[in-house]
Amino acid sequence: MCVDMKTRALLVVVTGSLLLRWVSPVAAYPPDPDNAALVYYQALLLCEQVDDEVREVLSDFARGELEANAEIRECVGRFQAAIEYATVAARMQHCNWGLRFSQGFSMQLPYLAPMRFLHWVVLSDARLQAADGDYRTAFARCLDVRRMGQHVGDDTLISMLVAVALDRSANARIRDLLADSGADVATLQWLKNEMADMSGKLPSARRPMGYEREIAMGIMRPEKLDLLVQVFEGSGTELTEEQIAMADEDFLARNREYYSKFLTSLQTALGAPGSYEQRYQKLTELTDQMTKAADEAAAATLTALFAPGLGKIYSHQVLAEANANATQAAVDIFIIRAETGRFPQALPAGLPKDPFSGQDFAYERTGKGFVLRCPGRDLQKDMVHEYAFAVK
């Protein structure tokens, strides 16, 4: 009897669950995609085609070079569906753009240009939100653009460069919004926590270099000679007839070997412990050696054509990190101001550091705000970066 009761109860529970699952709206349709790229592609399809002038107006407005007006509100309003899809995608964990690596250097990267445009649209919306006093949504939009940058990712060196540019742009807008000084302590604390979660997630050049090595070596083969020639067609660095004529099995094998060794040495230099300055100098030294070798030895010919100027790419990466760290440090300083009514006399301890030097940012009070200065020099641009905050 007792067993019967238990069996009946179990049957009721199982039947009930099945019924619930059947009638539940959640079970009635498939789940939303878990690949952010699919949602970004929809966001891009929802973007209206605009002319150069509209694009320019939006990017200028996002950068703070234009004031909000009815036309800009109308324009951004037309992109609301795209913005909504983009922000949903930005908060998803996984992003796979479906790149066809098998196509090698002919692989298409069609999402980069529209994603770059979409980031201006989302940042324009951020400025409009701030103009309406909703700083939390404004900051959230900027953070979403940083996430978009992370999603644009590091599949290739080019996508990594676009990703870094998006991140830099979003951080610059966050710093503009901070200087507007309309945000309260709770909003700033929330921003601080969100930024802490995102720290250290900037795309790096190491992974794409590995992919590019495989792609380049795949076409340095006699049976792919046509493709090799085609890759450089119209690029301004075409293979000469002399180079094509000497590209036999032996020439290509020696070039593959040289290229592989060169890329390995670059990757080792990038991953080695040490300061920015040491890494940069090592990368520059390796590139100079390779360039010299290309003038003297046939084995380095293709490496000179394929190899990226990694010292420059590495500096872009470090600059993006400096931007992010300076923004994060500034949030802490603005929290102190929101709590006490004034900026601190000295830089608080424990803030993110300048990656060019590995030291704290130099902090200087100014009439209306403060400046954070990198103690280290950007060796690529031969300059010291600084971030000025003047409260409006």
Added chain:
Amino acid sequence: MNERRDEKWLDEELRRAVNTTRPEFDAEAWKRDHAEAYEALIARGQTTSGAGRGARCTVRLMAGWLAAAAVLLVGVAILLMQMPSRDPQGPVSRGPVKVTSPVKVVSMMTLRMAYCQGGEEGLNRQLDAALRTLGPRPNGLSMQDLFNDSDS
């Protein structure tokens, strides 16, 4: 007496002769009345034209040298512009990379070349060109449409 002063003097003479602010010149009458002055003018004109020929020759010679120098400069400039950059670290500022097919406008190699040739700005130019060629969607919105819509 230089040519400018000659003209002034001649104008004065003409004004006096016809007693009006809009001189109407009777050349034959003037030649008859001022035979000496006319002869002097003719003689000076011949001397001047001989010297002018010499000056024109010098000017032509100088112009020839200048033209040759200009052609040489343009040639050197074209050669320099066409030479590929040997320094992979140093970008050369150019327009978007010229591609044979719109499909190539966003290929990995085209974008890489745009970056190698023009740095970050070069890459951005290429991406802008891609956006113009491929764009997000064909339902165009122009600035004019935007203003028209917001006016209504």
